[in-house]
Amino acid sequence: MALMTSQKVPCSNLCASLATGVHTFDVLSQSQFNLHAYILVKDGDIIASEKLLNIKGHNAVHSCHCCKIQGIHNVSSHGTVYYTPLETPDLPHQTRPSIDPHQLPLHMHGDFLTAISDLESATTKKGWENIAKQSGIHGPPALCQVASINYARSVPWEWMHLFLENIVPTLANLWTGQFKGLDTGTENYELMACTVANIPSAFVCVLGNIVEDCSMFTAEAWGFWFMYPTPILLKGQFEEDKYHYHMLKLSDLMKIMVKLELREEEVDILENRLIEWVEEYEEYYYQYDEDLLSTCTLLIHGLLHVAAGIQFCGPV
Numbered sequence: 001m002a003l004m005t006s007q008k009v010p011c012s013n014l015c016a017s018l019a020t021g022v023h024t025f026d027v028l029s030q031s032q033f034n035l036h037a038y039i040l041v042k043d044g045d046i047i048a049s050e051k052l053l054n055i056k057g058h059n060a061v062h063s064c065h066c067c068k069i070q071g072i073h074n075v076s077s078h079g080t081v082y083y084t085p086l087e088t089p090d091l092p093h094q095t096r097p098s099i100d101p102h103q104l105p106l107h108m109h110g111d112f113l114t115a116i117s118d119l120e121s122a123t124t125k126k127g128w129e130n131i132a133k134q135s136g137i138h139g140p141p142a143l144c145q146v147a148s149i150n151y152a153r154s155v156p157w158e159w160m161h162l163f164l165e166n167i168v169p170t171l172a173n174l175w176t177g178q179f180k181g182l183d184t185g186t187e188n189y190e191l192m193a194c195t196v197a198n199i200p201s202a203f204v205c206v207l208g209n210i211v212e213d214c215s216m217f218t219a220e221a222w223g224f225w226f227m228y229p230t231p232i233l234l235k236g237q238f239e240e241d242k243y244h245y246h247m248l249k250l251s252d253l254m255k256i257m258v259k260l261e262l263r264e265e266e267v268d269i270l271e272n273r274l275i276e277w278v279e280e281y282e283e284y285y286y287q288y289d290e291d292l293l294s295t296c297t298l299l300i301h302g303l304l305h306v307a308a309g310i311q312f313c314g315p316v
Helices: 002-007 009-020 046-053 109-121 125-135 159-175 219-227 241-257 264-286 290-295 298-313
Strands: 022-026 031-035
Touching: 009 022, 046 159, 046 298, 109 125, 159 219, 159 241, 159 298, 219 241, 241 264, 264 290, 264 298
Parallel strands: none
Antiparallel strands: 022 031
16 A cells, blocks of 8 residues: 555655646746646546555445445355445344435545544554544545545546446356356356357457456457447347346446537436446346345446546546
8 A cells, every 4th residue: 555655656746736836938928927737537447546545445344435335244154345235135134224326425525534634643553443444544545735636526437447347347257157156146147158259350359258268358348349249149148138138228328428428417317327227236146145245346336426427527
């Protein structure tokens, strides 16, 4: 953590200098002025975002930087990794209330500042650890010198890393029986062997059979495969059509999100459709079963914040 933060010190110092103002010469007016520049948004993969914000991140009790959702773990199997489903398993030892996706307990910038202040005021190691556990925050973010950054909103869930490098591969692993050693529970969504063939290499790199090996799939390959040939290739491949329809919904949503322009009403519709998709995902793959909690990764939860990120930062 310290290494990752220290690597960003030069960037933080530069951003602070630009915000203060850099003496600059205007060749048109032949005069000098102070040039001010402010960093407003920073994106990246989930690990980089967690390091940037100096938060505990995935697998922690409070793992999301956008909201205060409390994770739950597999108590029966003595699991130590926390997951973020909306619905809590109906078991006596699972006491966290289920979460309304329309009323998420959102983080505010001030929540980060309060937690950082509390951490700095802690007088014992145990007290510091308790504050960090309950807040999900380790300390000041890497760009703490820059007042233009909103810690709760300026690091949005970025499209490529969220979808192409995480959610789409997760679905492929579920469909091919290769997700964390889990079975399908009471559902039946595993695919028969299917190939992606005869796609000209001018469109994308050569794609293999996802059942046999998808290790060579790049983000570009996952995106092309999921949004274009797959809606046709997987038609009729599932035992039940609902899994195919569920996949089609996400494919359509992904195409909407990469539009150069989105109207405000489109973003509102997008938010509701993403909530609906996550709820169906939990119904089909998690099934509200404690033993299948690991399907409810932080990345799936991140879908609930994509629309808000677009409203604040624009499509990313």
